[in-house]
Amino acid sequence: xxxxxxxxxxxxxxPLPRVVIGPRAxxxxxxxxxxxxxxxxxxxxxxxxxxYRQTVLGVFWVILQPLASSIIFATIFGNxxxxxxxxxxxxxxxxxxxxxxxxxxxxxxxxxxxxVAHAGLVTKIYFPRAIIPLASVTGSLLDFLVAGMVxxxxxxxxxxxxxxxxxxxxxxxxxxxxxxxxxxxxxxxxSVYFRDFSYALPFxxxxxxxxxxxxxxxxxxxxxxxxxxxxxxxxxVIEGFRWALVGGPFPAVALIESLAVSSVILxxxxxxxxxxxxxxxxxx
Amino acid sequence: xxxxxxxxxxxxxxxxxDHQGKAGARTLRETLVSLAQRPLQRRPSDRSSxxxxxxxxxxxxxxxxxxxxxxxxxxxxxxxxxxKILSRITTPTSGRAEVVGRLGSLLEVGTGFHxxxxxxxxxFLNGSILGMKRDEIKARFxxxxxxxxTEQFLDTPVKRYSTGMYLRLAFAVAAxxxxxxxxxDEVLAVGDAAFQQKCLGKMSDVAGQGRTVLFxxxxxxxxxxxxxxxxxxxxxxxxxxxxxxxIIGRYSGKATELGRVELANRDSAAGTGDAKxxxxxxxxxxxxxxxxxxxxxxxxxxxxLRLASHLPKTRLVIAIRRSDGTPIxxxxxxDSSFALPNDHEQVSISADLTDIRLYPGxxxxxxxxxxxxxxxxxxxxxxxxxxxxVDGGKLTMRSLPRHAGFVFLTPTWRSRPxxxxxxxxxxxxxxxxx
Numbered sequence: 001x002x003x004x005x006x007x008x009x010x011x012x013x014x015p016l017p018r019v020v021i022g023p024r025a026x027x028x029x030x031x032x033x034x035x036x037x038x039x040x041x042x043x044x045x046x047x048x049x050x051x052y053r054q055t056v057l058g059v060f061w062v063i064l065q066p067l068a069s070s071i072i073f074a075t076i077f078g079n080x081x082x083x084x085x086x087x088x089x090x091x092x093x094x095x096x097x098x099x100x101x102x103x104x105x106x107x108x109x110x111x112x113x114x115x116v117a118h119a120g121l122v123t124k125i126y127f128p129r130a131i132i133p134l135a136s137v138t139g140s141l142l143d144f145l146v147a148g149m150v151x152x153x154x155x156x157x158x159x160x161x162x163x164x165x166x167x168x169x170x171x172x173x174x175x176x177x178x179x180x181x182x183x184x185x186x187x188x189x190x191s192v193y194f195r196d197f198s199y200a201l202p203f204x205x206x207x208x209x210x211x212x213x214x215x216x217x218x219x220x221x222x223x224x225x226x227x228x229x230x231x232x233x234x235x236x237v238i239e240g241f242r243w244a245l246v247g248g249p250f251p252a253v254a255l256i257e258s259l260a261v262s263s264v265i266l267x268x269x270x271x272x273x274x275x276x277x278x279x280x281x282x283x284x
Numbered sequence: 285x286x287x288x289x290x291x292x293x294x295x296x297x298x299x300x301x302d303h304q305g306k307a308g309a310r311t312l313r314e315t316l317v318s319l320a321q322r323p324l325q326r327r328p329s330d331r332s333s334x335x336x337x338x339x340x341x342x343x344x345x346x347x348x349x350x351x352x353x354x355x356x357x358x359x360x361x362x363x364x365x366x367x368k369i370l371s372r373i374t375t376p377t378s379g380r381a382e383v384v385g386r387l388g389s390l391l392e393v394g395t396g397f398h399x400x401x402x403x404x405x406x407x408f409l410n411g412s413i414l415g416m417k418r419d420e421i422k423a424r425f426x427x428x429x430x431x432x433x434t435e436q437f438l439d440t441p442v443k444r445y446s447t448g449m450y451l452r453l454a455f456a457v458a459a460x461x462x463x464x465x466x467x468x469d470e471v472l473a474v475g476d477a478a479f480q481q482k483c484l485g486k487m488s489d490v491a492g493q494g495r496t497v498l499f500x501x502x503x504x505x506x507x508x509x510x511x512x513x514x515x516x517x518x519x520x521x522x523x524x525x526x527x528x529x530x531i532i533g534r535y536s537g538k539a540t541e542l543g544r545v546e547l548a549n550r551d552s553a554a555g556t557g558d559a560k561x562x563x564x565x566x567x568x569x570x571x572x573x574x575x576x577x578x579x580x581x582x583x584x585x586x587x588x589l590r591l592a593s594h595l596p597k598t599r600l601v602i603a604i605r606r607s608d609g610t611p612i613x614x615x616x617x618x619d620s621s622f623a624l625p626n627d628h629e630q631v632s633i634s635a636d637l638t639d640i641r642l643y644p645g646x647x648x649x650x651x652x653x654x655x656x657x658x659x660x661x662x663x664x665x666x667x668x669x670x671x672x673x674v675d676g677g678k679l680t681m682r683s684l685p686r687h688a689g690f691v692f693l694t695p696t697w698r699s700r701p702x703x704x705x706x707x708x709x710x711x712x713x714x715x716x717x718x
Contacts, residue, residue, distance in 0.1 A: 023377060038418050046401065049405065120396070279375070
């Protein structure tokens with residue numbers, strides 16, 4: 001059988017890649033993520049496909065979740081607690097805050113648990129490990145797109161309308177993704193070693209939400225503390241969303257702070273991840 | 285001369301085992317406690333509660349392009365660790381390795397398969413996990429589906445598949461991975477016999493395409509069918525490197541030494557002991573111990589037997605097996621005119637396999653002595669002798685392919701010209717068909 005097939009090896013028409021394996025990480029491994037972009041896409045697609053498979057309502061859940069929580073928040077904080085919403089009707093106001101917040105919290109949460117959930121892949125196959133949390137973040141974008149359409153509908157229905165400033169949303173989304181990838185890399189990597197981090201993340205996100213102007217307007221915070229307050233990178237992002245969607249002042253300072261802090265978190269997340277990545281398969 | 289595909293130089297891997305029995309994740313509290321204690325300890329690594337286990341120690345070898353290397357060894361011998369390092373899943377503690385060309389590794393079939401996804405979706409998912417590009421998968425999609433024989437279930441979630449279908453689909457994707465270097469671990473240990481054979485055939489094709497394969501399996505038949513060379517792993521060390529027959533022989537723990545084997549003083553577990561083998565040897569026609577034979581020579585199996593007095597007729601059986609365990613021949617003295625004399629207590633017996641026609645390879649010999657009706661076993665020694673058939677000799681000039689067959693037959697060839705007026709041979713007319 002074998003003898004019949006033994007031909008000469010196919011001559012390589014280009015130099016073959018040469019990989020050196022050693023105790024230390026080689027350079028240029030972040031670039032490998034680009035070579036594995038097909039895997040990133042497939043994993044993100046799988047995440048999306050699986051999320052609502054075998055549900056009757058399917059993608060309707062994507063609409064229902066932010067809408068229901070907006071209505072609850074609007075009732076509790078807007079009507080009962082009468083938190084300020086800077087003159088905007090409370091429902092679109094809180095929805096404009098929940099939209100970026102849910103993208104951040106959802107993708108961070110999914111990314112944070114992603115490595116442990118994919119232990120089977122990590123121990124059986126090589127690929128840049130960062131692909132897994134990155135795919136989780138990418139997969140969360142669909143929910144955001146659907147919720148974004150609900151937002152637009154809400155703006156039209158309440159008579160606020162859609163202005164040119166909506167075009168700034170993609171830039172703000174990039175900022176959220178930077179932050180989510182940084183946080184997600186950090187938590188997913190650390191929870192491989194310590195499962196404590198998977199348990200801590202939901203708490204952290206809950207605190208983080210109330211430290212961000214999701215259900216209230218940041219005008220609630222005294223102006224002299226505003227620079228301090230905006231160290232929370234989500235402050236600039238959420239204020240930016242409010243400005244782009246329902247109107248309000250442009251949060252220039254908060255956005256610069258947000259960009260700076262997000263960059264630092266991304267850098268820390270990526271560095272820590274890179275350092276511990278190589279022993280994932282041994283400890284997961 | 286030959287191109288290098290994989291080179292390992294002193295690869296070692298150690299694991300730290302806590303004596304609480306946890307190898308991996310520590311809790312945060314433990315780490316914080318140990319961090320707090322660390323300033324007080326001069327050498328934290330000296331703590332007696334840890335132990336270093338070497339899963340792999342100083343393993344070096346080269347594999348040339350187009351070579352199929354078998355890696356054999358018992359469980360825990362370091363085979364999987366070696367493959368994981370070469371596939372870059374884990375890193376070595378020291379040493380280095382070099383891989384030339386794209387590397388694909390199949391340490392498990394169906395890695396990443398998701399039960400909720402359909403067959404079609406899983407093909408794409410599994411393919412990209414294994415490192416294939418989407419376009420590559422698209423191009424080979426039909427081939428994969430045809431190999432897996434699951435066309436009509438493509439849009440069914442795989443959780444509704446039977447185990448067989450699931451495994452066929454998983455292997456089909458893996459089998460179409462087109463990398464220059466392929467690492468395969470135990471994937472053939474799945475599925476029914478027919479599908480295993482199909483997988484093995486596919487692996488043979490892969491090997492025949494001049495790609496480099498590192499193959500780990502406990503199935504010695506598969507290893508010997510696919511590989512030309514092999515490494516024997518033992519306790520994390522590459523114990524031996526050589527031709528696949530040699531290595532499999534060593535792995536199977538069979539006798540490999542030349543010369544007479546003393547059997548008189550062994551602890552006999554088998555048989556009633558009414559007849560007992562005293563020694564055994566493989567010899568040539570001149571009655572000298574020999575292990576390597578060419579085809580056409582005489583292989584003499586000689587052994588000493590001690591018989592209890594007044595034992596009725598004893599039957600002698602010689603079983604010959606190939607190194608992978610395939611039975612080759614079961615020889616019984618019943619089938620000859622030979623009759624064992626029963627008037628002496630000690631006898632020396634020999635059986636000449638004249639004009640041996642077995643294919644090149646390593647063969648083991650087992651001896652049995654039973655009563656006439658085969659109901660009572662007097663004595664039995666398994667795989668006690670080893671002989672090799674090597675290339676060359678008076679019958680063949682060429683090297684014979686290892687697994688093209690078992691027995692070398694030399695028929696008498698004849699030819700006869702067919703003249704045009706010779707109408708004796710006609711093709712038979714098919715009837716009953718239009």
